[in-house]
Amino acid sequence: RAEAARRAAFRPAVTQDGHRVEVAANVRGPEEAAEAVAAGAEGSGLVRSEFLFDDRAEPPSEEEQFGLYRRLAEGFGGLPVVLRTLDAGGDKPLRFVNHPAEANPFLGLRGLRLSLAEPALFRAQIRAALRAARHGDIRVMLPMVDGLADLRAARDLIEKERLSLATPPVEVGIMVEVPSAAVMADQLAREADFFSIGTNDLTQYALAVDRLHPTLGARSDALDPAVLRLIQMTVQAAHARGRWVGVCGNMAADPMAAPILVGLGVDELSVSIPNVAALKAQIRALSMARAEAVAREALNCATAAEVRALPALRALGGA
Ligand code: PEP
Numbered sequence: 001r002a003e004a005a006r007r008a009a010f011r012p013a014v015t016q017d018g019h020r021v022e023v024a025a026n027v028r029g030p031e032e033a034a035e036a037v038a039a040g041a042e043g044s045g046l047v048r049s050e051f052l053f054d055d056r057a058e059p060p061s062e063e064e065q066f067g068l069y070r071r072l073a074e075g076f077g078g079l080p081v082v083l084r085t086l087d088a089g090g091d092k093p094l095r096f097v098n099h100p101a102e103a104n105p106f107l108g109l110r111g112l113r114l115s116l117a118e119p120a121l122f123r124a125q126i127r128a129a130l131r132a133a134r135h136g137d138i139r140v141m142l143p144m145v146d147g148l149a150d151l152r153a154a155r156d157l158i159e160k161e162r163l164s165l166a167t168p169p170v171e172v173g174i175m176v177e178v179p180s181a182a183v184m185a186d187q188l189a190r191e192a193d194f195f196s197i198g199t200n201d202l203t204q205y206a207l208a209v210d211r212l213h214p215t216l217g218a219r220s221d222a223l224d225p226a227v228l229r230l231i232q233m234t235v236q237a238a239h240a241r242g243r244w245v246g247v248c249g250n251m252a253a254d255p256m257a258a259p260i261l262v263g264l265g266v267d268e269l270s271v272s273i274p275n276v277a278a279l280k281a282q283i284r285a286l287s288m289a290r291a292e293a294v295a296r297e298a299l300n301c302a303t304a305a306e307v308r309a310l311p312a313l314r315a316l317g318g319a
């Protein structure tokens with residue numbers, strides 16, 4: 001029994017009608033790589049590199065980062081590893097960066113904005129990632145991209161470092177988690193190699209509800225049709241340019257959300273390690289035709305509650 005379950009976890013997630021969805025794991029560091037692979041993850045769709053920077057008086061050196069990213073690349077044994085550059089600021093302040101006080105840190109210097117404001121910090125991380133990419137399939141993902149200007153600035157810096165290191169090109173993608181990025185996805189898809197939708201922040205910013213709010217939690221549901229429409233725009237824009245799209249927010253692990261995301265054409269879902277096997281099993285039981293039909297129904301609902309009450313979705317989501 002345990003052996004059969006283990007073998008099933010390693011099989012790809014292919015729907016009844018032959019549509020493959022990649023299932024990857026969100027990890028925080030190299031110690032989780034072996035566990036993710038053993039759970040059946042087909043790579044990592046999100047490495048939260050903040051683990052290296054949290055609670056430190058000094059930033060980690062390029063050398064220290066290189067060692068960790070190399071272990072990550074090797075731990076995944078050549079499977080794709082999407083390394084997200086430092087996503088600090090907002091709810092995740094850094095001790096060694098002198099942040100100006102901000103009245104609204106979630107609307108302030110966070111994510112890629114912070115990296116571009118601290119180029120020495122960003123350069124060290126990029127150089128470590130580029131060097132580690134020689135040891136596996138490392139891809140670089142930029143968090144909190146709000147538009148093309150910052151994407152271009154980041155890509156320029158990455159290309160300069162790559163030329164100085166003489167390392168091979170790596171894919172450079174973006175998180176789509178700011179509504180402006182979803183709206184401008186057609187433009188961004190020209191210059192980003194892939195998208196990964198961060199539904200935690202995308203929901204927060206689209207619905208104007210703090211993701212950590214103590215009492216408004218029930219209003220911030222990623223199944224809100226407003227969020228689903230932003231996801232649909234993002235997927236359509238990416239596919240029109242031949243780019244792949246993942247979802248790495250918590251939504252990907254919600255059994256009620258998976259059929260909709262698959263039906264909207266999302267290519268990859270990245271979830272925490274304990275959710276990998278169940279998500280693969282759920283996808284294998286779906287048909288793409290039914291998932292597309294339920295996604296269309298969901299896009300036409302008025303509220304998240306209506307989406308969650310759809311009989312066709314409840315049947316596919318196991319409710
Ligand atoms: C997200 O915003 O959905 C996401 C995956 O990033 P984080 O939760 O780290 O902000």
Ligand code: MG
Nearest residue numbers: 177198200201
């Ligand atoms: Mg986020």
